[in-house]
Amino acid sequence: MSSDSNHAIESFVSRFFACRGAVVEKRGTGLDVLAPGDLAKQIGIPEYCHLTVESESPEDYSVNYGSPLLETITQVAGKQIPLTIVQLGFHYLKSQGFDRLIQEGFTFHGAIGRVDNTAEIRTDYLLLTCRFLAQSDEQKEGLIPLAFNLETGAPVVNLEEMLDAAEKKFEPGGPCSPLEAEKIESIVQWVNRQAPNWVDAQIQSFRDSMNRRFKRDVTNLEAYYTELKQEMTENLKRSGLSKELIKDRQEKIALIPEEMAKKKDDLFKKYSIKVNIRLSGVMLIRTPAVKLYCQATIGRRKKPFTLFYNPINKSLDPLVCDGCGQPATSIHFCDRLHLLCPGCAPACPVCAGGSK
DSSP: OOHHHHHHHHHHHHHHHHHTTOEEEEETTEEEEEOOHHHHHHHTSOSEEEEESSOOOTTSEEOSTTOHHHHHHHHHHHTSOOEEEEEEEOSOOOOSOHHHHHHHHOEETTOEEEEEEEEEEEEEEEEEEEEEEEESSSEEEEEEEEEEETTTOOBOTTHHHHGGGSEEEEEOOOSSOSSOHHHHHHHHHHHHHHHHHHHHHHTHHHHHHHHHHHHHHHHHHHHHHHHHHHHHHHHTTSTTOOHHHHHHHHHHHHTHHHHHHHHHHHHHHHHOOEEEEEEEEEEEEEEEEEEEEEEEEETTEEEEEEEEEETTTTEEOOEEOTTTOOEESEEEEOTTOOEEOTTTTTSOHHHHTTOO
């Protein structure tokens, strides 16, 4: 086995354990590993052991190609969502014309927004690739990209389409996630708010198809029961029917609406759409950007806020509503100057919740 192959295995195994809380030290032709108890049990090794790459001593644990231990480590590693880190470079960064961009991209109701100052910064965007599965009488699956400004949580559309034209430099994956636990929680909240809207747009044709089939089957069902009722009613006019038989058929006719309602409910369940979303990959995009220090004038009062000029799609990221966390370009302010979208403007959720 070549030294390059040995180094690749050793590097992979070292990062695998370090990322999961183990203490790893290089020794000789292998690694000393002190692993958390649950991880050691999952992998099938003692909490403290020596992992070898070149030799296969019975006292050590081999992680050579084809060894059962390396196979187990690979399987466990494969369950983790892959993270790619990329640095973007731009030879030119916009330095003026931001007031015009604000006027074109935002509407301030009862306020005037302007730029006070700007600063060239480096900021991060997060591009999440999610797999969705929509299930009904049929199913539809696909991938949707969800992109966010990592500082504000503002969703960014078409970011993945613009990356091809940008100058990129990929970084090697580090042993651990570069995101703090608190930030990860924020990301989960952003995804929960935005993913349903993005999936709805992806499955609209599928939803329309299921709705058409539902309406078709309901129409056929109603026609069937209408004809059945007419036929049963006509049969009551036949001579020679006993009172018991007439009563029995009248009771069956009376049950037709209830039976039809149950069949409609079955059809509704059949064509209802259940959607499952699962994260498939993460890209952390580090890029130069311009931070705009802005001010909204509302009567005699002033409200500072910040905007980001995104050089990837050459536009301003949307603001985020203080009330619901949704992106906003039509901006309102409540009496306490919370920045609100049109949906939250009539009754500020922040003020209603007692926040200042």
